[in-house]
Amino acid sequence: MEPSLENYLHAQIPLSEAMGLHVQEASLQKIILKAPLKNNINHKKTVFGGSLHAVATLACWSLIYVNLKEKNIQAEIVIQESQIRYLAPVTADFTASCAMPDMQLWTRFITMLEKKHKARIHLTSQVYQENVLCVDYQGSFVAIRNPTCP
Amino acid sequence: MEPSLENYLHAQIPLSEAMGLHVQEASLQKIILKAPLKNNINHKKTVFGGSLHAVATLACWSLIYVNLKEKNIQAEIVIQESQIRYLAPVTADFTASCAMPDMQLWTRFITMLEKKHKARIHLTSQVYQENVLCVDYQGSFVAIRNPTCP
Numbered sequence: 423m424e425p426s427l428e429n430y431l432h433a434q435i436p437l438s439e440a441m442g443l444h445v446q447e448a449s450l451q452k453i454i455l456k457a458p459l460k461n462n463i464n465h466k467k468t469v470f471g472g473s474l475h476a477v478a479t480l481a482c483w484s485l486i487y488v489n490l491k492e493k494n495i496q497a498e499i500v501i502q503e504s505q506i507r508y509l510a511p512v513t514a515d516f517t518a519s520c521a522m523p524d525m526q527l528w529t530r531f532i533t534m535l536e537k538k539h540k541a542r543i544h545l546t547s548q549v550y551q552e553n554v555l556c557v558d559y560q561g562s563f564v565a566i567r568n569p570t571c572p
Numbered sequence: 573m574e575p576s577l578e579n580y581l582h583a584q585i586p587l588s589e590a591m592g593l594h595v596q597e598a599s600l601q602k603i604i605l606k607a608p609l610k611n612n613i614n615h616k617k618t619v620f621g622g623s624l625h626a627v628a629t630l631a632c633w634s635l636i637y638v639n640l641k642e643k644n645i646q647a648e649i650v651i652q653e654s655q656i657r658y659l660a661p662v663t664a665d666f667t668a669s670c671a672m673p674d675m676q677l678w679t680r681f682i683t684m685l686e687k688k689h690k691a692r693i694h695l696t697s698q699v700y701q702e703n704v705l706c707v708d709y710q711g712s713f714v715a716i717r718n719p720t721c722p
Contacts, residue, residue: 461587470587503656
Protein backbone atom coordinates (compact mmCIF):
# COMPACT_ATOMS: atom_id res chain seq x y z
CA MET A 423 0.00 0.00 0.00
CA GLU A 424 1.43 3.35 -1.05
CA PRO A 425 -1.31 5.95 -0.60
CA SER A 426 0.92 8.89 -1.55
CA LEU A 427 1.69 7.53 -5.03
CA GLU A 428 -1.99 6.63 -5.51
CA ASN A 429 -3.11 10.09 -4.41
CA TYR A 430 -0.52 11.70 -6.68
CA LEU A 431 -1.65 9.68 -9.72
CA HIS A 432 -5.36 10.34 -9.06
CA ALA A 433 -4.75 14.06 -8.56
CA GLN A 434 -2.41 14.56 -11.50
CA ILE A 435 -3.90 12.13 -14.02
CA PRO A 436 -7.68 12.11 -13.51
CA LEU A 437 -8.08 9.21 -15.95
CA SER A 438 -6.23 6.99 -13.45
CA GLU A 439 -9.06 7.62 -10.97
CA ALA A 440 -11.66 6.95 -13.67
CA MET A 441 -9.89 3.62 -14.30
CA GLY A 442 -10.20 2.84 -10.57
CA LEU A 443 -6.41 2.57 -10.31
CA HIS A 444 -5.08 1.34 -6.98
CA VAL A 445 -1.42 1.13 -5.97
CA GLN A 446 -0.94 -2.38 -4.54
CA GLU A 447 2.84 -2.18 -4.13
CA ALA A 448 5.25 0.70 -4.58
CA SER A 449 8.71 -0.28 -3.43
CA LEU A 450 11.97 0.83 -5.00
CA GLN A 451 12.21 -2.64 -6.55
CA LYS A 452 8.70 -3.10 -7.88
CA ILE A 453 5.43 -1.37 -8.69
CA ILE A 454 2.16 -3.28 -8.82
CA LEU A 455 -0.92 -1.34 -9.95
CA LYS A 456 -4.39 -2.84 -9.75
CA ALA A 457 -7.54 -1.87 -11.65
CA PRO A 458 -11.06 -3.30 -11.71
CA LEU A 459 -12.71 -4.93 -14.72
CA LYS A 460 -15.83 -2.80 -14.12
CA ASN A 461 -14.26 0.59 -14.93
CA ASN A 462 -12.25 -0.83 -17.82
CA ILE A 463 -14.71 -3.21 -19.46
CA ASN A 464 -15.31 -3.39 -23.21
CA HIS A 465 -18.02 -4.74 -25.51
CA LYS A 466 -16.70 -8.31 -25.08
CA LYS A 467 -16.83 -8.06 -21.24
CA THR A 468 -13.04 -8.18 -21.11
CA VAL A 469 -10.62 -5.39 -20.22
CA PHE A 470 -10.28 -2.69 -22.90
CA GLY A 471 -6.83 -2.81 -24.54
CA GLY A 472 -6.38 0.93 -23.99
CA SER A 473 -6.78 0.46 -20.23
CA LEU A 474 -4.23 -2.36 -20.18
CA HIS A 475 -1.75 -0.14 -22.00
CA ALA A 476 -2.44 2.83 -19.72
CA VAL A 477 -1.97 0.87 -16.49
CA ALA A 478 1.22 -0.78 -17.79
CA THR A 479 2.57 2.67 -18.77
CA LEU A 480 1.78 4.05 -15.30
CA ALA A 481 3.48 1.06 -13.61
CA CYS A 482 6.73 1.76 -15.49
CA TRP A 483 6.46 5.53 -15.03
CA SER A 484 5.85 5.05 -11.29
CA LEU A 485 8.93 2.85 -10.85
CA ILE A 486 11.12 5.67 -12.17
CA TYR A 487 9.13 8.26 -10.17
CA VAL A 488 9.54 6.56 -6.76
CA ASN A 489 13.23 5.86 -7.36
CA LEU A 490 14.08 9.42 -8.44
CA LYS A 491 12.05 10.78 -5.50
CA GLU A 492 14.02 8.55 -3.13
CA LYS A 493 17.29 9.94 -4.55
CA ASN A 494 15.88 13.48 -4.39
CA ILE A 495 16.48 13.95 -8.14
CA GLN A 496 13.98 16.36 -9.66
CA ALA A 497 13.34 15.34 -13.23
CA GLU A 498 10.53 15.13 -15.74
CA ILE A 499 9.76 11.56 -16.78
CA VAL A 500 8.43 11.31 -20.32
CA ILE A 501 7.20 8.26 -22.23
CA GLN A 502 8.88 8.16 -25.65
CA GLU A 503 7.55 4.99 -27.25
CA SER A 504 5.97 1.68 -26.34
CA GLN A 505 5.03 -1.69 -27.73
CA ILE A 506 2.31 -3.91 -26.37
CA ARG A 507 1.28 -7.48 -27.18
CA TYR A 508 -2.16 -8.65 -26.10
CA LEU A 509 -1.64 -12.39 -25.62
CA ALA A 510 -4.89 -13.37 -23.89
CA PRO A 511 -8.08 -11.53 -22.91
CA VAL A 512 -8.28 -10.24 -19.34
CA THR A 513 -11.64 -11.17 -17.86
CA ALA A 514 -11.36 -9.93 -14.26
CA ASP A 515 -9.75 -7.23 -12.08
CA PHE A 516 -6.11 -7.10 -13.07
CA THR A 517 -2.65 -5.97 -12.01
CA ALA A 518 0.19 -4.58 -14.09
CA SER A 519 3.63 -4.80 -12.57
CA CYS A 520 7.00 -3.29 -13.36
CA ALA A 521 10.18 -4.53 -11.71
CA MET A 522 13.56 -2.84 -11.48
CA PRO A 523 15.61 -3.78 -14.57
CA ASP A 524 19.17 -5.10 -14.54
CA MET A 525 21.15 -3.03 -12.02
CA GLN A 526 23.83 -2.12 -14.57
CA LEU A 527 21.17 -0.54 -16.82
CA TRP A 528 19.65 1.34 -13.90
CA THR A 529 23.03 2.62 -12.67
CA ARG A 530 23.89 3.81 -16.18
CA PHE A 531 20.52 5.60 -16.35
CA ILE A 532 21.16 7.43 -13.06
CA THR A 533 24.76 8.28 -13.98
CA MET A 534 23.69 9.69 -17.36
CA LEU A 535 20.90 11.68 -15.70
CA GLU A 536 23.32 13.19 -13.18
CA LYS A 537 26.05 13.96 -15.75
CA LYS A 538 24.07 14.84 -18.88
CA HIS A 539 20.76 15.89 -17.27
CA LYS A 540 18.95 13.53 -19.65
CA ALA A 541 18.81 9.75 -19.79
CA ARG A 542 16.72 7.03 -21.40
CA ILE A 543 15.64 3.70 -19.95
CA HIS A 544 13.73 0.75 -21.30
CA LEU A 545 11.25 -0.90 -18.91
CA THR A 546 8.81 -3.77 -19.20
CA SER A 547 5.44 -4.46 -17.62
CA GLN A 548 3.33 -7.58 -17.53
CA VAL A 549 -0.30 -8.38 -16.83
CA TYR A 550 -0.94 -11.89 -15.55
CA GLN A 551 -4.27 -13.55 -14.85
CA GLU A 552 -4.09 -16.80 -12.86
CA ASN A 553 -0.46 -17.35 -13.88
CA VAL A 554 -1.20 -16.77 -17.57
CA LEU A 555 0.70 -13.90 -19.17
CA CYS A 556 -2.03 -11.79 -20.82
CA VAL A 557 -0.14 -8.62 -21.72
CA ASP A 558 3.51 -7.98 -22.47
CA TYR A 559 4.48 -4.29 -22.55
CA GLN A 560 7.76 -2.53 -23.26
CA GLY A 561 8.29 1.21 -22.98
CA SER A 562 11.15 3.67 -23.44
CA PHE A 563 11.15 6.51 -20.93
CA VAL A 564 13.28 9.64 -20.89
CA ALA A 565 14.09 11.57 -17.74
CA ILE A 566 15.08 15.22 -18.09
CA ARG A 567 16.62 16.77 -15.04
CA ASN A 568 16.28 20.38 -14.06
CA PRO A 569 19.97 21.34 -13.65
CA THR A 570 19.12 24.08 -11.12
CA CYS A 571 17.43 21.53 -8.82
CA PRO A 572 19.05 18.81 -6.69
CA MET B 573 -20.97 13.37 -36.71
CA GLU B 574 -21.87 9.74 -36.12
CA PRO B 575 -23.95 9.57 -32.95
CA SER B 576 -24.55 5.82 -33.21
CA LEU B 577 -20.83 4.94 -33.11
CA GLU B 578 -20.29 7.43 -30.28
CA ASN B 579 -23.21 6.02 -28.31
CA TYR B 580 -21.97 2.47 -28.94
CA LEU B 581 -18.46 3.29 -27.71
CA HIS B 582 -19.72 5.13 -24.62
CA ALA B 583 -22.14 2.32 -23.74
CA GLN B 584 -19.75 -0.56 -24.37
CA ILE B 585 -16.46 0.97 -23.23
CA PRO B 586 -17.24 3.29 -20.29
CA LEU B 587 -13.65 4.59 -20.25
CA SER B 588 -14.33 6.21 -23.65
CA GLU B 589 -16.99 8.35 -21.97
CA ALA B 590 -14.63 9.14 -19.07
CA MET B 591 -12.11 10.30 -21.68
CA GLY B 592 -14.78 12.59 -23.16
CA LEU B 593 -14.49 10.80 -26.50
CA HIS B 594 -16.45 12.34 -29.38
CA VAL B 595 -16.82 10.90 -32.88
CA GLN B 596 -16.01 13.76 -35.26
CA GLU B 597 -16.10 11.70 -38.46
CA ALA B 598 -17.08 8.10 -39.09
CA SER B 599 -17.16 7.38 -42.80
CA LEU B 600 -16.17 4.12 -44.46
CA GLN B 601 -12.95 5.85 -45.51
CA LYS B 602 -11.93 7.56 -42.30
CA ILE B 603 -12.52 7.77 -38.58
CA ILE B 604 -11.69 10.90 -36.60
CA LEU B 605 -12.10 10.74 -32.82
CA LYS B 606 -11.78 13.82 -30.65
CA ALA B 607 -11.04 14.08 -26.92
CA PRO B 608 -10.54 17.03 -24.59
CA LEU B 609 -7.31 17.86 -22.77
CA LYS B 610 -9.28 18.29 -19.52
CA ASN B 611 -10.33 14.63 -19.11
CA ASN B 612 -6.96 13.35 -20.28
CA ILE B 613 -4.53 15.73 -18.63
CA ASN B 614 -1.39 14.63 -16.80
CA HIS B 615 1.00 16.14 -14.26
CA LYS B 616 2.75 18.17 -17.00
CA LYS B 617 -0.57 19.66 -18.22
CA THR B 618 -0.26 17.71 -21.46
CA VAL B 619 -2.31 14.73 -22.64
CA PHE B 620 -1.54 11.47 -20.79
CA GLY B 621 0.21 8.96 -23.08
CA GLY B 622 -2.27 6.26 -22.09
CA SER B 623 -5.16 8.39 -23.37
CA LEU B 624 -3.41 9.04 -26.69
CA HIS B 625 -2.88 5.30 -27.14
CA ALA B 626 -6.48 4.49 -26.16
CA VAL B 627 -8.02 7.00 -28.59
CA ALA B 628 -5.73 5.88 -31.44
CA THR B 629 -6.69 2.25 -30.74
CA LEU B 630 -10.40 3.13 -30.82
CA ALA B 631 -9.98 5.05 -34.10
CA CYS B 632 -8.51 1.97 -35.80
CA TRP B 633 -10.99 -0.41 -34.17
CA SER B 634 -13.87 1.83 -35.27
CA LEU B 635 -12.73 1.90 -38.91
CA ILE B 636 -13.00 -1.90 -39.04
CA TYR B 637 -16.26 -1.83 -37.06
CA VAL B 638 -18.11 0.59 -39.38
CA ASN B 639 -16.89 -1.19 -42.51
CA LEU B 640 -17.89 -4.68 -41.31
CA LYS B 641 -21.25 -3.32 -40.17
CA GLU B 642 -21.80 -1.79 -43.63
CA LYS B 643 -21.07 -5.20 -45.21
CA ASN B 644 -23.29 -6.91 -42.62
CA ILE B 645 -20.40 -9.14 -41.53
CA GLN B 646 -20.71 -10.14 -37.89
CA ALA B 647 -17.25 -10.53 -36.44
CA GLU B 648 -15.33 -9.88 -33.26
CA ILE B 649 -12.56 -7.32 -33.73
CA VAL B 650 -9.63 -7.88 -31.40
CA ILE B 651 -6.48 -5.81 -30.94
CA GLN B 652 -3.44 -8.08 -31.09
CA GLU B 653 -0.48 -5.74 -30.73
CA SER B 654 0.44 -2.09 -31.14
CA GLN B 655 3.38 0.28 -31.24
CA ILE B 656 3.21 3.96 -30.43
CA ARG B 657 5.76 6.75 -30.75
CA TYR B 658 5.18 9.96 -28.81
CA LEU B 659 6.89 12.56 -30.98
CA ALA B 660 5.69 15.79 -29.36
CA PRO B 661 3.56 16.64 -26.31
CA VAL B 662 -0.13 17.30 -26.95
CA THR B 663 -1.16 20.45 -25.09
CA ALA B 664 -4.81 20.91 -26.15
CA ASP B 665 -7.94 18.98 -27.17
CA PHE B 666 -6.84 16.46 -29.76
CA THR B 667 -8.01 14.17 -32.56
CA ALA B 668 -6.78 10.73 -33.53
CA SER B 669 -7.60 9.63 -37.05
CA CYS B 670 -7.44 6.35 -38.92
CA ALA B 671 -7.82 6.18 -42.69
CA MET B 672 -8.63 3.18 -44.88
CA PRO B 673 -5.35 1.44 -45.80
CA ASP B 674 -4.29 0.45 -49.30
CA MET B 675 -7.35 -1.09 -51.03
CA GLN B 676 -5.49 -4.30 -51.92
CA LEU B 677 -4.75 -4.92 -48.22
CA TRP B 678 -8.35 -4.20 -47.28
CA THR B 679 -9.76 -6.49 -50.00
CA ARG B 680 -7.43 -9.29 -48.90
CA PHE B 681 -8.60 -8.79 -45.30
CA ILE B 682 -12.28 -9.08 -46.28
CA THR B 683 -11.64 -12.07 -48.57
CA MET B 684 -9.73 -13.91 -45.83
CA LEU B 685 -12.46 -13.10 -43.31
CA GLU B 686 -15.16 -14.46 -45.62
CA LYS B 687 -13.20 -17.61 -46.60
CA LYS B 688 -11.27 -18.47 -43.43
CA HIS B 689 -13.51 -16.72 -40.85
CA LYS B 690 -10.40 -15.02 -39.46
CA ALA B 691 -8.21 -12.27 -40.85
CA ARG B 692 -5.58 -9.83 -39.65
CA ILE B 693 -5.04 -6.22 -40.69
CA HIS B 694 -2.47 -3.61 -39.83
CA LEU B 695 -3.78 -0.04 -39.36
CA THR B 696 -2.18 3.25 -38.43
CA SER B 697 -3.42 6.27 -36.52
CA GLN B 698 -1.97 9.73 -36.12
CA VAL B 699 -2.47 12.59 -33.71
CA TYR B 700 -1.66 16.02 -35.11
CA GLN B 701 -1.63 19.35 -33.31
CA GLU B 702 -1.46 22.43 -35.56
CA ASN B 703 0.02 20.39 -38.42
CA VAL B 704 2.69 18.83 -36.19
CA LEU B 705 2.62 15.05 -35.96
CA CYS B 706 2.55 14.34 -32.20
CA VAL B 707 1.73 10.64 -32.12
CA ASP B 708 2.35 7.86 -34.58
CA TYR B 709 0.46 4.61 -33.80
CA GLN B 710 0.39 1.24 -35.52
CA GLY B 711 -1.86 -1.62 -34.51
CA SER B 712 -2.56 -5.18 -35.68
CA PHE B 713 -6.20 -6.17 -35.44
CA VAL B 714 -7.76 -9.59 -35.91
CA ALA B 715 -11.37 -10.12 -36.95
CA ILE B 716 -13.00 -13.43 -36.12
CA ARG B 717 -16.24 -14.13 -37.89
CA ASN B 718 -19.06 -16.16 -36.46
CA PRO B 719 -19.62 -18.69 -39.29
CA THR B 720 -23.28 -19.15 -38.37
CA CYS B 721 -23.96 -15.42 -38.87
CA PRO B 722 -24.07 -13.49 -42.16
